[in-house]
Structure formats: structure tokens, C-alpha cells
Amino acid sequence: MDKIEAIRNLAAQGWSQRRIARELGAHRSAVRRALEGRQTTSGDSKRATVMTGNPAPTQSMCDPFRESIEAKLDLGLDAKRIHRDLQSEHAFVGSYNSVQRFVKSLKEAAPKRIWRMEVEPGEEAQIDYGTMTIIEGEDGRLKRAQLLRVTLSHSRKSYSEAMPSQDCESFIRGLENAFRHFGGVPLRLCPDNLKAAVVKADWHDPEVNPKLLSFARHYGVSIMPTRPYTPQHKGKVENGIGYLKRELKGRRFGSAAELNEHLRSWECNVADKRIHGTTRRQVIEHFLAEEKPALKPLPEGLFPCYRESRRKVGRDGYFIVEKAYYDVPEQYIGRHMWVRWDARTVRILDSKLESVRVHARLAQGQFTQVLGADGRRGSFEESCGYYRSRCSRMGPSVAAWADGVLANRGEMAVRIMQGLLSLNGKYSKSQIDAACAKATLHGHYRLGELKNWLVAPARQESFSFLESHEIIRSPAGYDSHIGGASLFDPGN
Template identity: 45%
Template sequence: MSHQLTVAMSESILTLHQRGWSQRRIALELGIDRETVARHLRLTAAEPNPATARTGSQAIPAESNPATARAGSQAILPESAPARSTPDTPGRQVSDCEPYRDTIRDKLDLGLSIQRIFQDLVTEHGFAGSYHSVRRFANKLGVKQEVPFRRLECGAGEEAQVDFGTGAPILGPDGKRRKTHVLRVVLSFSRKGFSEVVSRQTTDDFLRGLEDAFWHFGGVPQRLVLDNLRAAVTTADWYDPELNPRVRSFAEYYGTVMMPTKPYTPRHKGKVERGVDYVQENALRGRVFASLEDENRFLAEWERTVADTRIHGTTRKQVAAQFSLERPALRPLPAERFPHFEEVKRVVHRDGHVEVGKAYYSVPPEYLSRPVWVRRDTRMVRIFDERMKPIATHARHEPGRFSTQSAHISGMKISNVEHGVDWLLQRIRRVGPHSARWAEMVVAGRGAAAGRVLQGLLNLAKRYPSDALERVCDTAATHGADHLATIRKLLERPAPAPEPPPFLHEHPLIRNLSEYGRMVSFHDTEVDHD
């Protein structure tokens, strides 16, 4: 037949089909495609095979079952199906696999898969149970088979894997050996590698090594698979890892994605794991260098003459030839390298400033006593909140200097004097014209220094009635007295008593006294006549 199934799998399909199983159930049970089952059954039905013929609904005799046929026409009857309960424990179910305990254990010891054991039980012993019963029984025996790892291969330019390893020691002038670390970056498609030795595994060393690798490759891969390095990962989490903010900015700058592996799962970056071993064993073992520069020069030459020219054991192709195919697929490099900067975490002081390099920089008032990230390069200081949202930018200052932006000062902390003379004059004009005339005289005589005097006048307007302030300002302006002390003394003096209105001897509304006399005489005369 033209199908590609093994004899055991073919017999398993026929046996389960003869038991009345559907094609879907057979495919699920055996872990194969349903179309494969259907095609195999069609091809089998087309071949004349009396052993697989079925008459009506009659059961197939044991001797006609290919799973039980042995030595030509001699048939071996299958073992009887196990009872569902035991005499000593009525009602207790016994696994269908119990009669085959030793057989299953022996096959497990040979390293056979559960699928293979199930197939052998069906074809060799006429097993009537299911695949899942075999799997459950094997688990009860305490034997757990590991699922083979899935190999993930990538297209050109899609991925690079990154890891640190131990480098060759540096022998100093004092005769002491210093430990080094080798950063290895491997492109997953071509296995092209880059190695750089550093003295420490800091974030600066990590990013500098990655950047050197990008510029050595002449492009950037779409993603970087790395271990949960302290230099890169703040919080290790398979689902939502927290990256160092500087590392996140580096990835955004180069247009790539950092993909930390699952903690304690080195096989997720197996290409670079083997790559680190390759550098340590082939290039650095047994060597000692005088400096980091000497070791890195040696590694660069080793990569070019040894690592790139080898035939890779997995791809079976030369690394340099494969890299020539991958290089055009890498993302282009930016015009300049990543701007390296110092990054520190600070808590905003009570005065609304943060300290970096012994200089002080303001932030918006709502960030008082909150943590922020500060990035400082040779020219600028940039401040971010905890989500890396920019909140302030300053020019870099010398130690001891303060950089305070007016927008960062709360309105409650800005005095009236800071608003300026014009703003104060507008407030004083609301008191009255005489107060405004005196204030303008003070400004004309003192200039910008008049601010505090005007503020003092506004404070007096809160304590005294406006008409009293208007009166004394009119008096002071008339005599050219531009000192605030004069206004205070005039306000402290008691107000003069009002003068009584002058007595008027004559007024159009007041009659003459002689007229009142005649009126009295006329009245008396009329009384006498009565």
C-alpha cells in the first residue's frame, strides 16, 4: 500500500475500526490525522483480505484478527479481558491494564512511549482498553515519560539569543588574576556569533555589548531572547517580565523586542547556551590575557577565522555562508548609537527638587515625596515618573546649583512680589484712585524695588477701610511722601471730629422771626373775640 504507516499503527487502525470505533475517535486515540485513518481504511477495504472481512454484525473470530494471527494459519487466542471487580473486594474496579502490568513495566523500562505501548498491547495481546487507560496505568506505576522538547527554528533576521558566561582571566601587573565575563550573542538562523569580554555584568556592560554586536552584524534582529539577567530584568515573570527602564529604552531605540526566557529554563535559549560553551571550550580554555582589550581582540579574530568558517553541527552549513543570507533580513541600524546616560532612581525632596551629581533639579509639585527616574548625559537631565513618562527636562548644571522652572512652583508658594510690579499695581487700582496715585509715585521713584512697598500697601488694605486708606494716600501723595511708614502713621492717628454745621440766620426755607411774632399776635386776638 502507498500509505506511510508502520505495521503496528496499521493493525491498530484496523482493530479499532473492527470494534466499531469512528474514524474521529481512532484518530484522537492514536494521535494521527483523521484523513490518514480514512485513507488507510479505504485502501484496506479495496484489497481482498478475508482476515478483515465482516459479515453483517457478527463478531470477528479470534483467528481472523490479524493482531492475533501467529505462525501462518495457527491462531493464538488473546488474553481474556480482566474482570471489573475482584472477589475479595466486590465493587472495586480493576484497570483493563492490570493483566499486562509486567508487560507495560518492561516496555517502559525500554523507554517506549505510551503510544507505542498501547499499539503493542492492541496488536500483540488484543488489548480492548483505551490509550488513556494505558497512560493512567503507567502513571500509577510511578513512571512518567518526558515529552520531547520542541525545536523552534527561526527565519533570517528574526531572532538572536543572548547570554553571559565565564571568560578567560586577566593577569594584572600585580600577578593577581581577575575574573571576566563573556557576553555571547548568536543569530538563531545562521548561528553567526559575537563575543565580548567585560569585567562586570552591569546594565552598561550589557547594553554596550549588545550594541557592539548589532554594529558588528550590520543590523538588528526582530527580537532578543535573553536569560533573566539582573542587568536587564528587574522582575522575572514568564507572562509579564519587568525590564530595566534603560534596557526598555534601548530596545525601543533599536526597534527590537526583549524576550526574557522562563525562569530556570535554559533550553529556551539553547543556541546561545551551546554558543557560550563553544567559546569557552574552543577559544578561551587554558588562556590568560593581560587586559580586556587583548582578550577582545583575540575573540574578534577567533570569530572571523574559526567560528565563522566552521560547518555548524545542526545546520550542516557554513556559518559565514548562512550569515550572508541573513544579513539583508536584519533591520537597519540607526544613524547614531544609543545615547548612553547615567540613570538613577530618586525620591523628590520636600523642596520639590531631586539631587543628581550634587546638583538639584525641580519637578512638578504633584510628585512631592514620590520616586522618579533621572537620566543624565553630558548635556541634559531628563526626569521620568515610574512608568517612564517624561515629566521634566533641564540643562545639566554644576554641583551645588539649583535648576528651578517656574511651572514647577505651586501657586500657593508664589508670593505677590514674585508676580511683579504691574500685577501689584492692578490689585491696588481696585482699592481706589488715590491709593493707585500714591503707588504709581512709589514705582516711579524706586523702580523694581517698589514691589515690597506695594505688597505692604495691599496688606494695609486688608486691615483698614478703603475710604481711610484713600484719605491718607491722598494726603501722602499731595506732600510727596513715598514711604510706607508715613501711610501707617496717618492710618494710626484718630480721625478728626466732624465740625458742627454753621448756624444759618437766613435761609429760603426759614421764615423771619418777625413773621412768627405777627402770627402769634393774630392768634391771641382771635381768642379774645370768642
């Protein structure tokens, strides 16, 4: 009894249970029982020996390192990490299970406080899913339904909807239906880290699904995902999911439409009219009086309906959407892009959600642009015209040589002109133009022959004889040298 009195006196002075147990050499659970005024049972005999004067209980191997373990718990370390640290820092020889039991006893003796989170009217809505197998198919087998529940945090007014999956489009339509049901929009949405909402979970800077961000901009609401594996951050809707499941337990529905009709009736006639255990007010009365006036008004139109996917651009520069092919600029080959499509358009956006290209929807198997001859987009005639125009910008003789290639080489002309253009970096335009003039003069329309004129510019050229020139004397001028007889007289 002296020990019990000492414990109570120290507690009255503000000492913690942990400190009292450490100073008196008692187990923390025994200290707690002494403060609560409970009697020890036979199962507590070992822990209560310090209170009765019997032999002391077996001491844990972790007791000598209590302060170090408590400090590591304050840092948020788990039992596995603490066990490793004890081995490396203190040559600890005990097992991991002994550390785990010791850590558990410390947490039970001094549980961490969880703060309640309450908000002002219209400030927040919490979102969560529940899953139940309650829909009977035509074959008699039960099917799973995803139960979305959206709860306004202040009044606990809720909206419930069953859907076949948790994909982003279904999630957004469910949120939109909830806003219409409430008659307004809250300032903030707090979803769980489901894939339809969060691409990469992170408490400080989560990567939210781009489509959900577009939805949030449309309705003027912010998205604040909860901390992963922390259900108390959305305790209001967590409790609401349990409340919903208790209502549906043991029931069967022939379709999702039948289930949703039951949910609408239940929300209106049961959930809305209950006196909530925390607010101590009727849910619908609380909502109408305080929360609904604080909600932001709904926008004029609904959020545009489209599908979305994050995909990698193929080496050919195309995306495949519904078995049709849509091209992007070459600099995006190999990169991940966002693709959004509806019944009319396909929009391609980069990682910053900036538009890269917009296409009209195509039928299956069609391409936005077709590769023509030798990689040129379009028909053969369009390819020829394209390369002919590029050649003409290098000089008039180059254009003339390209015309000769087109006239003499047929479909090979496109490749030959491509080869001609590739010479632009090795030789100057004037050199290429001069070589083309010589090649055209000799009727050389092969790329190898053109290259010969480039590498041997001093090569001797053959020309046709000229009939007249200022330095060439007329045949009549030679008559005086041969006695007046013409060299061209048939008689001489």
C-alpha cells in the same frame, strides 16, 4: 517472559508505559526496560520481580493515589504542593520524601517533551552572559570578566565581547557593537531576565528597562525576554556560552582589551569557520548566504549615550544627580521617577516615560532653583515683587497697604504679605480691601492690626478736623449775632 510479551503487545497497540505499568502492576522502569530489550541486573532485582515471578516489590504509599498525583502533575504542581493536597484531601500519612520519590519516578517514566524552536533568517537573536575570572590585574590577582554573547538563531553567527559589569549601559553598547558586527539588525532580541534588560520578570507582560526600550525603538527591534528559569528558551546561545568558555578555559589576559582582541580573532578564524552540529553548514557561509540579506539595515546614527536611574523625589522636590540638585514640580514629590543624564542635560520622566522637566547639567553642589525668603524661589527683591503683585490683584487699598508694609517692616514684609494672602479664603476681597484702607489711614502695618479691622468693621474711627465743609458755617457769619463784633477780634 509472558509478562514481557504482554508489555510489548500492549505497547504495539499504542498503550503508554504508564498505562501498561498500571494495568499489569509492574514498575514503569521495568516496563521501559522490557520495551528496550535490556536485561535486568542485580541492582534491578527488586524492580524486576514482577518479570521473574519472584515476590512483588514493596508498594509505595503513593500508589493508591497515582491517578490524583498524575492529574496534579499535569496541572504543573510540584511535590510539596501535591504532598499538602494529599494530606488535606485524602488524609495521607506518608512523608514528603515518599511523594518526592514517587513524583520523580513518574517523571522519569514519562519525560515531558521539549520542542525545538527554529526561526527564519533575520528573525531572532538570543543573548546571554557568562562569567569567567581570566584577567590578571597589575597586582597579579585575577579579575572577573562578564562575557556577552549574541547569537543569530538561524545561522548561529555570533558576537562575543568582554565587559567589566552587566549594567544597562554596557549591555546596550555590547548589543550595538553586535549589530555593527553583523551589518544589520534582527527583528527580535531574546535576552535573559538580567537586571540590565528586565526590571520585573513576567512571561506574559515583563517590565523591560526603559533605557533598553528606547534603544529598541532607535534600532526598530522588539524585546522578548525568555521565561524565567527556562534555559531551553535560549538554547542556541546557552550552548554558545559553553563553547566560548571551553575556548577561554586555562587562558589568562592582561586586560579586557587584550581579551576582546582574542575574542574577535577567535570568532573570525574558528567559530565562523566551523561546521555547526545542527545546521550541518559552515557558520559564516550560512550567515552570508541567507541571514545577512534578511537583516534590517542599520540606522544612520548610534544610540545616544546617557546614564539612567530610577529614583524617588525627596520632600524638598529635588533629585540629586552627580552631587547636583535638580527640581521637579510639586505634584511629583514622593513619587518614583526616571532620570536620564549625559554631559549636557538632565531629563526627568514619569513612570510612562513622558518628559516632565529638562535641566542643563550643573556643577557639584549647585541647585537648579534656590529657595529665597520664606520659601520663595529667587532673591529677596524677587520674592517681594512676587507677593506685591499678588496683593495688588486683590484691590488698590491692598496694594497701598502692601507698599506701606514694604516701607516699614523690612524683611518681615514677605511673611506679612503671605499672611495677608492667606486671608483671601476667609474674607471677600472687598472686605480685605476696605480693612487695608483703614489700616493704611491709621498707619497700622502689622498683620494683627489688619485682622482687627476685619473682625470689627464698625469700630469707631478717628478723623482729623476739617477746616471747611458745606454744612460748616464760616466764622464771619457769627458776627451778626454778637453785635457785629467778631469772635476772633482780639479786643473782644
